[in-house]
Amino acid sequence: MSSPFRTAEALLVLALAAGLAGCDRETRDSRGTPLPETGPSADRLDPRPAAYEGNAFQIAQGQRYYAWMNCSGCHFHGGGGIGPPLMDSDWRYGGSMRQIVDTILEGRPNGMPSFKGRITEAQAWQLAAFVRSMSAQPRRDALPSRGDEMSNREPLSLSEQEPILKTTPESDQAKPR
């Protein structure tokens, strides 16, 4: 005889199992395998964009550096000021992970300084992952649910994903959810 409790328990177990199977959570690889400092030239063969952008830890690190390295002094919390906005769909020098890393490390001619020598390449990838999260490019469960800044802002995990305009390689284009 199955009591009503038994049925409820069984249902709960079933629901949990189904839930776990269906839950494709972002990988928590915070110790992780070291990622290469250099990658293949073809973006789709480079493991780094996905590895950094798909991981909450890497994005959170990027968020810390964003304030520490004074990125927020020019771009503020995505709306821009001295530098252009980072929360919209417009990317002067391309919006792919690799293009953003290049911009951070090399600088750009209209005022973006080069941070080469001030941060490591891995930190630049972490920063790029946070920069892309300002327009909600990474998967939603990896996006920061709270900001580090003083003023309260809607969590990035609730923000709308922006399309990324054409200068960006196909593989890094926003994937509609």
Next chain:
Amino acid sequence: MPSKDYASTRYSGLAEINRQSVKGLQAVVNVGTGNLRGHEAAPLVVGSTMYIVTPFPNDVYALDLTKPGAPVKWRFSPKPRPTSQGVACCDVVNRGGVYADGRLFFNTLDGQTIALDAGSGRQVWRAQLADINKGETITMAPLVADGKVLVGNSGGEFGVRGWLAALDAGSGALVWKAYSTGPDKDVLIGPGFKPFYAMDQGKDLGVASWPGEQWKIGGGTVWGWISYDPKLKMVYYGTGNPGPWNPQQRPGDNKWTTGVFARDVSTGQARWFYQSNPHDLYDHDDINESILLDLPIGGRTRPVLVRPSRNGFMYVIDRITGQVYSADPYGYINSASGVDLKTGRLVPVASKEPKEGYVVRGICPAAPGAKDWNPSAYSPRTGLLYVPHLNLCMDEGAMDANYIAGTPYVGMDVKMYAGPGGNRGVLTAWDPVRRKAAWEIKEDLPLWSGALATAGDLLFYGTMDGWFKAVDAADGKLLWQVRLASGIISQPVSYRGPDGRQYIAVLSGVGGWSGALVAAGLDARDPTGALGFVNAMRDLPLRTKAEGRLYVFALPHG
């Protein structure tokens, strides 16, 4: 010079355009500058030529006023380094050129001062003064006095060290350079330095009033207006905010930032200094204009400078001694309860002091102050000072700022919004003798344009949504207005043309700190954008667009 005279009155003695005739004003020149950034400069008219300095890339145009439509006589492109745009805090503006002895002097965003032959547009000399790698730029209009070109740096948001330099107008060689922080020998403080108040007296205060070596990156830039008293041979100018904005990183009075210097023009030696904001809490640069007037005070006529300061107080200061005769609020202030005239010290309100890790709300006036750089005008006919200014408050959240050369050094999250009443701008006609406002005009948008007073008893100014207005200088009644292509943040001027008629000229072209949202294409969803000004300007993109244009107005012939 953009300020019309050494006393910085911005008063034109021309009266052909007056209360009655102003209704007939018509545009006689309407020409684009080909530049979409904030146009803060004054068109400069000398003889039959008008000179215009554009925002970055700082092209200079000479226009022939003898011909219809004012065709270009020559153009000079200084080609400043594009990277300088990345260290310009508040749009890539330029406040104009100055003319003296057949030459036109102007500054470039990447820190050069250039002298051109005014007739041909050929370069006579150029001097590299500021270093963009340290975050220095130059945006101010120079002043020529006593054969010297006076130039100061910008970059108070980048941890630079402020200075004012005097260059020989003939050769461009450096005559003297006075820093705003550091040991007395760098600040050009010697035996002749006699500040009125005890707080400004002492040895090497530019070092002692800072923690450690913070003075080396302590700000005190000189990006505003300089006035000159040819009789006393003294120049007067204010110094900018200390760096970083977060005040907890710099305990002390932070000399010689946010105050006013009087210096001997020939040697640069300081005569006196008055610090209006010891240990500035709110980015209240003291760089606003000093209008030199002789006013009856206590039964005697005294030489004074009148300063509508960013902290919201209208200072009347003795030109010779540096004594503050009065400091009265001309806007809404809740961050200070007054100025103690015995000690000279501003009395701050403790509950409005920014603290690391907290957001302090409802600070008035906001970071750009009750008034920013845009200059006032004084009419001797009405005895009123016309002050175009702001009514903004803010929330501030302070945090530790890291110093990285060539990047911002601020440590503050800011959100601005309209102050009491909901209007973001005000034009105040201030009576400096009675020490109160005679009348006010409330403007919806912040006022970021200068004012122009004329002997026709008119006052001209512009709004950020592009209305160029003439009001009655006696009572502020609106007499004439016209909508221009873009918001007005420049300095209107009046001149007598080669044909003998009176003209009014103004540049439209929204931008600057207040208009960066439109000029730099920012995203209004982030309220902290452009150091928090974006939050107060969300409606601007619907009310104007970016476009630089020169307009000249005149009455119809006959």
